[in-house]
Amino acid sequence: MNAPTPSAHLAPAILSREVPQALIDALKARFNERCSTALVVREQHGRDESAFAPVPPPSAVVFAESTQDVADAVKLASQYSVPVIPFGIGSSLEGHLLAVQGGISIDVSRMNQVLSINAEDLTVTVQPGVTRKQVNEAVKSTGLFFPIDPGADATLGGMSATRASGTNAVRYGTMRENVLALQVVTAQGDIIRTGTRAKKSSAGYDLTRLMVGSEGTLGVITEVTVKLYPLPEAISAAICSFPSIEASVRTTIQIIQMGIPIARVELIDSNTVRMVNAYAKLGLKEAPLLLMEFHGSPASVKEQAELVQEIASEFGGMEFEWATTPEERTRLWTARHNAYFAAIQSKPGCRAISTDTCVPISRLADCLLDSVVEADASGIPYFLVGHVGDGNFHFGYLIDPDKPEERETAEQLNHALVARALRLEGTCTGEHGIGLHKMDFLLTETGEGAVDMMRTIKRALDPKNIMNPGKIFTL
């Protein structure tokens, strides 16, 4: 298994197709002021949180307000064989939103209605522009919550499209496990439904899960039905510092292997603690720490916490600091969620190149520790956070976008890390998606045969190659 050379990741291949004026005119006629060709709007829709150098923005942005709007926009684009890039809130880390083959952006952020809350079935159906915080606000009075938390307040459309997960996935699963049904606009502009609100089904091909993680390349998601969970009777969060990253990782591995149903177990390395302290005026001890959360009945939470404390202390973990009130918990999790922004702010003008490997839990220490050594040796500043209970972690290499040598070094580090993760039977991406950044890694990971099958599906469902083309694989 040969990993590709890092240089392949430095700049996206641009293969811009012409967007005829006739299409723009038709979109303007259909959408009036909801079709914008203003440069500032187009530029805002032609970038994301990835570290790629800018590419020319889409030729127009359509602000969709309904499924029919999306269907009509796709039909017009299809008529002219012009690419369509769905846009939620712009929080992709992998270049998903870059118009590398030109085209138009369909912004679904105005499709932000919670359509139906079925509390008695533990499901909610929303439009794709609804964000995860908005879902939780909407269902608050029902005693239920939506656990998937990728950090950013991403939209459920975007989270579905990238098969997102985050801090709670160790207990509640990812979008893969939590999306029950979708409404999708196909490449032909048709509207289809996949799945039902039933908890399980064997009714034909699992189109829901084919769409989840397809990164906009097979259709535009226009409705999402997800599972909700009863708010735990008791929630308790704690941080625990460790003498080394290894000690924190070994603690995590044992928690998982023992089957303790921990709800969150997040690693934050000492670099990142320092950045977060500076950013949010916190006084966390500058050492590797695990940020944990326990959900359950009061007795179960107590039992889990005791077991975890016992394991942690075996590995030299310090005293637990507890946060039991919602306010204290929010403060801790805000610190975790701000890690990315804290890191960016620690090096003005920098961009972060984020890694996303995920390995079987027993391989976590092997995968992570060697990469820490390499990152330290490189001289590139970085942050390191991880959903370590799932074997998933992120280095964020902080590069000066104007210094190609920093980008090259960061990509080499990423390359070495991915190669290591694949040797350890892991994946190049636990939750961010392939986008533009990991197309070569995907080939290495899954092999030409599986990628060919993906290409065959793509060609069959989108013969004009208009749905977010140039992402995941080359055709």
Added chain:
Amino acid sequence: MNAPTPSAHLAPAILSREVPQALIDALKARFNERCSTALVVREQHGRDESAFAPVPPPSAVVFAESTQDVADAVKLASQYSVPVIPFGIGSSLEGHLLAVQGGISIDVSRMNQVLSINAEDLTVTVQPGVTRKQVNEAVKSTGLFFPIDPGADATLGGMSATRASGTNAVRYGTMRENVLALQVVTAQGDIIRTGTRAKKSSAGYDLTRLMVGSEGTLGVITEVTVKLYPLPEAISAAICSFPSIEASVRTTIQIIQMGIPIARVELIDSNTVRMVNAYAKLGLKEAPLLLMEFHGSPASVKEQAELVQEIASEFGGMEFEWATTPEERTRLWTARHNAYFAAIQSKPGCRAISTDTCVPISRLADCLLDSVVEADASGIPYFLVGHVGDGNFHFGYLIDPDKPEERETAEQLNHALVARALRLEGTCTGEHGIGLHKMDFLLTETGEGAVDMMRTIKRALDPKNIMNPGKIFTL
């Protein structure tokens, strides 16, 4: 939404294609005595547990012993455009194994090696002919177990292909949630891998979940990697009788809505209790009962059981009878698993037409109770069991296969039940698959657009339509 007429389900459409002698000769040359054309062998491979009238069996049966065997058999079949039907243990309930378009059967039951147990990662990789009991036997010493339990001791290949689930799914999920990775032989005879042993991934299209539930129509599964779980520290099983089916169902709904992490909650109606008592010489009270199991720490199991007892008593549930030793538990679950055979034996010579609807939990009573009234009024004897915690249940209408009017009545009951489940936002099949039996229901459930997308994928991946053709949908 118009449900199709029941008569469509009475007999499978047969569209047999010629199997050239040259293919048989080539298979014999490649597989020697492992390619059988003996009628008794072919007939055994041309039927399953469904109630369909017999159709002509496959022209040959290849006993594969390796992935390469499967690949070679598929390549030869492809060369002659001849259908291929994978065969595990023959426990399909939906006609999946009937050679309705002729062809050859590939029996993978000799591919029954447990390839690697990765206890420290809670995963196991097996060949497709390994059965669920065999997995559990193999991992017993590790303190882990594989929870998916569809009743029959099915193979993991077959369970993957039908997206099976069963009694433990309410807590541990279905094959959808538990298959991590597959090896698959494609319609071209190529060998591909999907997924890795990492717990989560966003690496491209979710081919694993596209294959899971594809019923042999997209490829032959030749390796399966599934999740394992730590054996709970404490397990406790109980039965509780209720004054009515409604009371048992309302109890279940409340258990689920409260988020109690019950591991199993199975309904057995009084008909079935009577049949099971007769079959297994048990003395269970002839009333609707819930058979439940609780997994966790001793404290958690106690807590769950107390909550459930409280709910049950509100609905008139009688005293719990506990089974805490493994032997007592096995006795109870054997009773549950024998329900099908007990029912068949209660009417000599009968076949069971099994329903498989699954609805959102709040709709369970609405869906089930009216169907009980209809079944009682029909005069057809039946059994009723259900994975009610998931909103999934099975009527088994016991028909005399030689009496078309009984088959017609049973199909009318099934038809009314499916129509009701779909109105209640459920699915026609929770776990058995579409097969031959529910093709019209699938169309009604998901709509022409979604089925067209399935057909497009099928045509693209299997242009000669040789992989288990005639199942799930017509092309």
